[in-house]
Amino acid sequence: MARQGITRDQVFTAADALVGDGQQPTINAIRERLGGTGSPNTIHKHLVQWREARPVAAVAAPELPQALTAAIAGEIEKAAAKARAEKEQELQQAQAEAAELGAAGEALEAERDELAEQVAVLTTERDTLAGKAAQQAADLAEAQQRIEREQQAAEAARVEVATARLKIEAQTERQTEQAAEIERLRAALAEAQQGRTAAEQQAAVLAAKLEACADRAEQIEQQAAKAAQAHDTARAAAAQEIRQAQAERDEARKVAAEAREQAARLAGQLEALQRQQDKAEAAEKATKAPKGKGGE
Numbered sequence: 001m002a003r004q005g006i007t008r009d010q011v012f013t014a015a016d017a018l019v020g021d022g023q024q025p026t027i028n029a030i031r032e033r034l035g036g037t038g039s040p041n042t043i044h045k046h047l048v049q050w051r052e053a054r055p056v057a058a059v060a061a062p063e064l065p066q067a068l069t070a071a072i073a074g075e076i077e078k079a080a081a082k083a084r085a086e087k088e089q090e091l092q093q094a095q096a097e098a099a100e101l102g103a104a105g106e107a108l109e110a111e112r113d114e115l116a117e118q119v120a121v122l123t124t125e126r127d128t129l130a131g132k133a134a135q136q137a138a139d140l141a142e143a144q145q146r147i148e149r150e151q152q153a154a155e156a157a158r159v160e161v162a163t164a165r166l167k168i169e170a171q172t173e174r175q176t177e178q179a180a181e182i183e184r185l186r187a188a189l190a191e192a193q194q195g196r197t198a199a200e201q202q203a204a205v206l207a208a209k210l211e212a213c214a215d216r217a218e219q220i221e222q223q224a225a226k227a228a229q230a231h232d233t234a235r236a237a238a239a240q241e242i243r244q245a246q247a248e249r250d251e252a253r254k255v256a257a258e259a260r261e262q263a264a265r266l267a268g269q270l271e272a273l274q275r276q277q278d279k280a281e282a283a284e285k286a287t288k289a290p291k292g293k294g295g296e
Contacts, residue, residue, distance in 0.1 A: 005038070006034060006038040006042060006043065006046075007046075008046045008049065010034060010038075011034075011042075011050060012050050012053075014029075014030045014034055016050075018033060024093055025047060025050070026093065026096065026097060027040050027044055027047065028100055030043050031043060040101055044101055051090075171287075172284075174280060175277065175280050175281070178273060178277050178280065179277070181273060182270070182274070185269055185270050185273060188266055189263075189266040189267065189270055193263060200256060202255065205252075207249070209245070209248065209249075216241070216245075221242075
């Protein structure tokens with residue numbers, strides 16, 4: 001806030017008070033009387049106006065006796081001498097005031113230079129702070145963008161983790177179902193293996209029977225060949241037994257082939273399910289493995 005200057009009335013009042021106290025109304029005296037405030041230039045301007053406004057006594061020149069005139073002339077001379085002395089004193093006072101003004105002007109110039117330096121320093125500091133503020137604003141904007149990117153990455157990671165959890169749960173359910181299916185197929189395979197073993201055993205029995213039948217048929221054929229001339233009925237019976245034995249042999253071979261085919265099919269299904277289970281376990285391990293930044 002700018003400092004309020006002194007007024008003309010304040011200078012006039014201070015000068016009258018100094019004269020009333022028998023002191024000379026100089027610039028410094030008036031400043032002291034005003035509490036050390038006021039510009040010396042302003043005080044000097046008002047002080048000149050105060051001096052110009054002071055009343056000057058008029059001297060009348062009536063017709064007087066010579067002795068009185070001589071006396072008056074002497075008094076006038078004395079008054080003139082006094083006036084000259086006062087003027088010389090005023091001149092000295094003016095010179096002193098001029099010196100005071102010069103000193104005050106130098107002080108003001110020094111103060112002005114100091115203030116100019118302070119203004120330059122403050123301007124530099126202001127520019128520096130403005131640059132720092134702009135840099136801080138840019139850093140803040142960059143930090144906000146980085147925080148937004150990290151928040152988006154964290155949100156994407158949370159979504160990814162939730163999706164992975166759902167996949168793991170689905171894989172766990174599929175693995176449970178596959179494990180149950182594998183157990184069922186293993187039971188079916190075991191049953192098929194048992195059936196195959198039984199079929200193989202039955203086929204072996206049938207093969208033995210067939211071989212026995214073949215031997216018997218050969219014997220019968222031999223007997224029939226020997227008795228062909230004598231007994232056609234026995235020959236027909238032997239042929240019937242041979243056909244029956246061959247049919248039993250073919251049936252046994254068919255059962256054995258079906259048992260082997262079923263066993264091979266069940267083994268293929270079991271191998272495919274085992275591969276699916278291995279893939280599911282590998283996927284589960286890969287999902288549970290530690291991830292990079294942003295993972296859970």
